[in-house]
Amino acid sequence: MASSPAPFSVPRAAPATVRARWSAYVEETVSGARAAGEIAEDTDVPQLAFEIATLLEPANTPSVPHNEFSSYGKAAEGIHRRLRAAATDPALLPDR
Numbered sequence: 001m002a003s004s005p006a007p008f009s010v011p012r013a014a015p016a017t018v019r020a021r022w023s024a025y026v027e028e029t030v031s032g033a034r035a036a037g038e039i040a041e042d043t044d045v046p047q048l049a050f051e052i053a054t055l056l057e058p059a060n061t062p063s064v065p066h067n068e069f070s071s072y073g074k075a076a077e078g079i080h081r082r083l084r085a086a087a088t089d090p091a092l093l094p095d096r
């Protein structure tokens with residue numbers, strides 16, 4: 001498939017660029033939450049951002065080609081648990 005001509009041209013770097021921008025956005029969001037005092041000061045921001053992104057990525061895989069959306073609920077539950085563990089006040093997070 002990689003050697004087949006595509007009906008359109010996508011630069012090879014495009015997916016990597018999008019992934020890097022998404023990872024940076026998640027990390028900036030976590031960093032902002034820590035700066036606002038919503039996440040514990042000792043939270044490893046890059047690690048938490050990685051975990052959040054890692055839970056989201058496989059949720060997309062079945063949804064697009066198969067219209068299977070239950071994986072988003074599973075990802076949301078995992079992210080919610082991780083955020084509760086890092087939160088300075090877990091009660092501020094909505095219940096799942």
